[in-house]
Amino acid sequence: MATIHGDITGIRKSILKRLETLYEFEISRNEIITLDLAQVLLSISDQIQREIAIYLNRHGRVTSVAVGDIRTVGLPELNGRRGQNRLSGIRCIHTHPNSSSALSELDIASLREMHFDLIAALSTGPEGKIDASYAYITKIIEDETDIHYIGPVNLDEFIKTDFTALLLSVDHRAELMNTVHIAEKESALLAGIEQTKTEDIRLSLDELEQLAQTAGAIVVGKVWQKRDRPDPVYYLGRGKIEEIKFLRQTKQANMIIFDDELSPTQQRNLEESLGIKVLDRTALILDIFAQRARSYEGKLQVALAQMRYNLPRLGGQGLVLSRLGGGIGTRGPGETKLEIDRRRIRSRIAEIEKAIEELKQQRTLHRQRRQNEQKIAVALVGYTNAGKSTLLNALTAAGVMAEDKLFATLDPTTRRAVLPDGQEILITDTVGFIQKLPHQLIAAFRATLEEVVQSDLLIHVVDAAHPGYQRQTEAVFQVLKELQADTKPVITAFNKIDSIDSPYQLERLLRQDNSVGISALSGQGIERLLQMVQEYLYTNKQQQKRELLLPYDQSGLLATLYKNAAVHKVQYCPEGIRVIVSLPLAMIDFYQTYVLQGDE
Ligand SMILES: Nc1nc2c(ncn2[C@@H]2O[C@H](COP(=O)(O)OP(=O)(O)OP(=O)(O)O)[C@@H](O)[C@H]2O)c(=O)[nH]1
Numbered sequence: 001m002a003t004i005h006g007d008i009t010g011i012r013k014s015i016l017k018r019l020e021t022l023y024e025f026e027i028s029r030n031e032i033i034t035l036d037l038a039q040v041l042l043s044i045s046d047q048i049q050r051e052i053a054i055y056l057n058r059h060g061r062v063t064s065v066a067v068g069d070i071r072t073v074g075l076p077e078l079n080g081r082r083g084q085n086r087l088s089g090i091r092c093i094h095t096h097p098n099s100s101s102a103l104s105e106l107d108i109a110s111l112r113e114m115h116f117d118l119i120a121a122l123s124t125g126p127e128g129k130i131d132a133s134y135a136y137i138t139k140i141i142e143d144e145t146d147i148h149y150i151g152p153v154n155l156d157e158f159i160k161t162d163f164t165a166l167l168l169s170v171d172h173r174a175e176l177m178n179t180v181h182i183a184e185k186e187s188a189l190l191a192g193i194e195q196t197k198t199e200d201i202r203l204s205l206d207e208l209e210q211l212a213q214t215a216g217a218i219v220v221g222k223v224w225q226k227r228d229r230p231d232p233v234y235y236l237g238r239g240k241i242e243e244i245k246f247l248r249q250t251k252q253a254n255m256i257i258f259d260d261e262l263s264p265t266q267q268r269n270l271e272e273s274l275g276i277k278v279l280d281r282t283a284l285i286l287d288i289f290a291q292r293a294r295s296y297e298g299k300l301q302v303a304l305a306q307m308r309y310n311l312p313r314l315g316g317q318g319l320v321l322s323r324l325g326g327g328i329g330t331r332g333p334g335e336t337k338l339e340i341d342r343r344r345i346r347s348r349i350a351e352i353e354k355a356i357e358e359l360k361q362q363r364t365l366h367r368q369r370r371q372n373e374q375k376i377a378v379a380l381v382g383y384t385n386a387g388k389s390t391l392l393n394a395l396t397a398a399g400v401m402a403e404d405k406l407f408a409t410l411d412p413t414t415r416r417a418v419l420p421d422g423q424e425i426l427i428t429d430t431v432g433f434i435q436k437l438p439h440q441l442i443a444a445f446r447a448t449l450e451e452v453v454q455s456d457l458l459i460h461v462v463d464a465a466h467p468g469y470q471r472q473t474e475a476v477f478q479v480l481k482e483l484q485a486d487t488k489p490v491i492t493a494f495n496k497i498d499s500i501d502s503p504y505q506l507e508r509l510l511r512q513d514n515s516v517g518i519s520a521l522s523g524q525g526i527e528r529l530l531q532m533v534q535e536y537l538y539t540n541k542q543q544q545k546r547e548l549l550l551p552y553d554q555s556g557l558l559a560t561l562y563k564n565a566a567v568h569k570v571q572y573c574p575e576g577i578r579v580i581v582s583l584p585l586a587m588i589d590f591y592q593t594y595v596l597q598g599d600e
């Protein structure tokens, strides 16, 4: 029998029965509580004029129902769940009959004490309006807890809160606490290896500097060394390491960033030898992504990439997991702490992978819905800062943030654009690429990058004014290859031609097939670019021109054609509506029965 905890004296049997039904509610993982459950809870509470609390686990099941003061109720499932630095995985939602939903000091104290995922109070106002207030822990270290308090808000707003996203902002701190972060205005040295041309290492370190600045650091010096390959122990030679030790002091640097991904061993050795924070290019890029991720999906993807990066590096000096105390009951005899940490991160990785997979399926559904509209999908790809978002804005007035910063865009945006012949197409702007893009990130961003993989045509935006545009182009192709999107048709848009002084240089660029010079900023060349997209659609038989005769009882089809195809001419005749139209390939079969004559 479902137990009702707390003081149930004087409560009628019929009410107890209603209380028991609270155990039967099931809610999805993303919800804090559902409307029905909240309403039933409050209606019983208002009826008996006592507090009622329900406790839910992360699977969305009600694990306990209690009547009365929540602090006096001993709950079996909470015993032993409260790990030292962890949340309990249980949230408490209770009522405040006849008073405001504002959380009391005692509510907050029990949140601190029990390490609930969240505590919320609901109350019915004078006009029957339901309010909610809630609080959750944002940081637990030893005995210190930081709490975030919200409310009162109306019930609708409370119900709409994405619980998984909320937890993500809190619970992952534990796993990510050991990720090296860059603080604002930290002084950094940069170091790299010159394998080919001096010019290349300079450009590469310039880019690393831009990345470091984007992350908030100030670059105080750069060093590099000519080598065929990195030293397996220190990445650079011993002499260079001594030089860096000296530089570190004179420049007062508190971290050093290496231009390649370091092996866990190299990283440990360097930390020991240099005595400052050691980062590599991958960790730096991950840190920028972590700072910039806004959407739930973006945050999940970055967290996944960071954990995968951290896993083999656990136990490194800078990454000692001393604060990650194992939860009570998780520590078996003879197990080392490191193993526990590894296991915990692995299970966390599995959880996030599952959540991302769910999102990917949602994305696929959205995309299928769009494909049903049978519009041509074009994806903007290119090196970070090439001007993709600016171009999307120029093409569609999308209002996407464009900035002179690396990785300004992480989440894809899809908008409609209109070709010169009047037909609508879909254009997607997405995350920019970079050389040595961490493979953990490509893997983690697969769901997002699927927009590129599934598009009909790519517009490759190149910053033609950048001295390293050729290397950037190579890097873009490499990522496209990794995504298996390198065989897609491409139009190259050489952007920022307003900043190119030499007409000769532009002319040389445009010798490339299917290329166009544009300025996304001034709008120059944009019309020509759209023209090229349209020509591509025609010449590749993605579209065919047809003359149709629609019977008057099917005149609804005309609206569909206006929306999804390029309608050139419409004539209302006695026998029906004559339409000359360019049909996307996918629509041709459907309209076959109405065809008068085609262009073939
Ligand atoms: N001079 C000039 N600057 C441009 C042009 N197009 C874009 N920019 C500038 O280049 C910078 C980067 O532009 P974004 O549109 O954010 O570049 P992005 O490719 O979306 O970059 P990420 O999202 O970081 O990958 C901004 O400062 C833009 O103003 C152009 O045609 N001419």
Ligand SMILES: [Mg+2]
Residues within 6 Å of the ligand: 388, 389, 390, 401, 402, 408, 409, 430
């Ligand atoms: Mg962008």
